[in-house]
Amino acid sequence: MEMHGSSWEDEEKEPGWTRRDLVRAGMGVGALATLATLGASTAGQILPLPLKISGEVKESIHYTKFPTPQWWDDRAGSPIKVTDFQEWQGATGTWRGVFRDGKYVPGSGYPVLVIRVMRDEETFSAPPREEVDLPAGFDLYFDDASRDIRIVVCLDRCVHLCCSPGWQVVKHPPPEYKFLAPAPTYEKYGLDPIYCVCHGSQYEPMVLVKDVNPGNGVVYVGARHVHGPATRALPVIPVKAEKDVLVGGMPSSGWYEYC
Numbered sequence: 001m002e003m004h005g006s007s008w009e010d011e012e013k014e015p016g017w018t019r020r021d022l023v024r025a026g027m028g029v030g031a032l033a034t035l036a037t038l039g040a041s042t043a044g045q046i047l048p049l050p051l052k053i054s055g056e057v058k059e060s061i062h063y064t065k066f067p068t069p070q071w072w073d074d075r076a077g078s079p080i081k082v083t084d085f086q087e088w089q090g091a092t093g094t095w096r097g098v099f100r101d102g103k104y105v106p107g108s109g110y111p112v113l114v115i116r117v118m119r120d121e122e123t124f125s126a127p128p129r130e131e132v133d134l135p136a137g138f139d140l141y142f143d144d145a146s147r148d149i150r151i152v153v154c155l156d157r158c159v160h161l162c163c164s165p166g167w168q169v170v171k172h173p174p175p176e177y178k179f180l181a182p183a184p185t186y187e188k189y190g191l192d193p194i195y196c197v198c199h200g201s202q203y204e205p206m207v208l209v210k211d212v213n214p215g216n217g218v219v220y221v222g223a224r225h226v227h228g229p230a231t232r233a234l235p236v237i238p239v240k241a242e243k244d245v246l247v248g249g250m251p252s253s254g255w256y257e258y259c
Contacts, residue, residue, distance in 0.1 A: 054100060055098040055099055055100035055105060056098070056099045056100075057096050057097070057098055057099075057109075058096070058097060058099055059095070059096060059247050059248055059249070060079050060080075060095075060242070060245050060246065060247050060248075061079070061080045061093045061094070061095045061112060061114065061153065061237075061239075061245075061246040061247065061248055062077055062078060062079055062080060062093055062094055062097055062104060063075040063076050063077065063078055063079075063080055063091060063092070063093050064076055064077075064092045064093055064094050064104075064106075064111070066091075066092055066169070068169070070091070070169065071089075071091075072084075072091040072092075075091075076104075077103060077104040079245040079246070080093050080114055080245070080246045081241075081244045081245055081246070082116075082142055082144065082149055082151055082241050082244050082245075082246060083147075083149075083244050085114075085116035085149075085151065086116065087116055087117075087118055088115075088116065088117070088118065088168070088189070088191055089115075089116055090113060090114060090115035090116070090167035090168060091113075091114050092111065092112070092113060092114075092156060093111075093112045093113075093114050093153075094108070094109035094110065094111060094112065095109055095110045095112050095153075095237055095248040096109045096110055096248065096250075097109030110155060110237070110248075110256065111155070111156040111157060111164065112153050112154065112155060112156050112237055112248075113153070113154045113155075113156040113165060113166075113167055113194065114151060114152075114153050114246065115151065115152050115153075115154070115167050115194075115205050116149065116150065116151050117150050117151070117152055117185075117205050117206055118150070118189065118206070119143070119145075119148050119149065119150040120184075120188075120206070123184045123188060123206055124150065124206050124207070125206075125207050125208065126140050126141065126207075126208035126221070127140070127208065127209070127210050127221055131210075132210075132221055132251070133251060133252070134238045134249065134251050135238065135249035135250065135251065137240050137249070138238040138239060138240050138248075138249035138251075139238060139239065139240065140208055140221055140236055140238055141153070141208070141236065141239065142239050142240065142241055142246065144241075151239070151246070152205045152208070152223065152236060153236060153237040153239050153246065153248065154194065154203070154205065154222065154223050154234050154235065154236050154237065155234065155235045155236075155237060155255075155256055157256075157258075157259050158196040158198070158199075158201050158230060158234070159201075159222075159225075159230050159231075159232055159233070159234060159235075159258060160196065160199055160201050160228070160229050160230040160231075161198070161199065162258070162259035163196050163197075163198035163199065164196070165194045165195060165196040165201070165203065165234065166194070166195055166196075166197065167194055167195075168191065168192065170192070170195050170197045173197070174192075175192050175193075175195045175197075175200065175202055175227070176200060176227060177227075178227065179202075179226045179227050180225070180226055180227055181204070181207075181224055181225070181226045182204075182207070182226075183202070183204045183226040183227075184204065184206045184207070185204055185205060185206055193205065193223075193226055193227075194223060194234060196228065196230070199228060199229050200227065200228040200229065201225065201227065201228030201229055201230035202225075202226050202227035202228055203222070203223040203224065203225055203226065203230075203233065203234040204223055204224045204225075204226045205223045207223070207224040208221050208222065208223060208224070208233075208236060209221065209222065209224045209233050211232045211233040212232070213232075213254060213255065213257065213258060214232075215257060215258050216254045216257060218252055218254030218255060218257075220233075220235050220251070220252070220254070220255035221233070221235070221236055221255075222234045222235040222236055223236065235255045235256055237249075238250075238251050
């Protein structure tokens with residue numbers, strides 16, 4: 001099968017994160033979710049299953065290990081702190097994951113992508129807090145002016161076909177730059193937006209917009225869709241920090257019901 005002038009076999013010889021890696025990772029995540037998340041004894045898991053899992057569901061966001069070597073791999077299972085990131089760094093995590101005997105149950109919870117964006121008031125935009133029904137104490141993103149920190153957390157499931165988008169991990173094939181809407185992450189800072197390598201969808205974490213989940217009519221807020229076959233924004237997870245640990249707050253499960 002040829003893709004962008006190279007084959008699956010050629011991709012395996014290329015360094016870095018490839019489309020084949022992503023497909024393999026997605027298959028692994030799906031299998032784990034089927035075994036671990038379905039029917040967890042506490043509500044809030046992405047795929048409820050008939051089997052029961054004992055354990056504690058945590059609202060705090062924890063690191064998950066990435067399929068290829070990344071800077072956060074040795075932190076897998078530990079809480080994500082707002083002070084962990086340099087500007088433009090990101091990591092994968094889980095929100096509402098199940099913990100048993102103090103250890104994370106792989107595949108449980110909502111997979112998330114945590115990104116520290118530039119705190120650029122001229123470029124960053126989001127709907128006013130009062131226009132969105134959020135849990136008390138939570139906002140659409142974390143912001144700390146005194147430390148110049150701003151963090152956006154998105155659901156790590158593409159709204160196109162529920163593949164797993166990435167942040168600055170894709171080496172081959174590169175994303176296309178024929179944007180459907182302004183993409184300041186690339187146009188101003190020269191960095192790729194959130195990129196789903198499977199089919200090419202891209203999302204802009206510096207521009208959060210209201211959109212509608214066509215499956216249930218629920219209005220939600222997400223990172224604006226700027227390229228590819230997806231047709232809407234990638235939902236964000238409302239967050240706050242408790243002793244610098246990122247904590248997610250459920251606005252409406254309808255924001256995330258599409259996989």
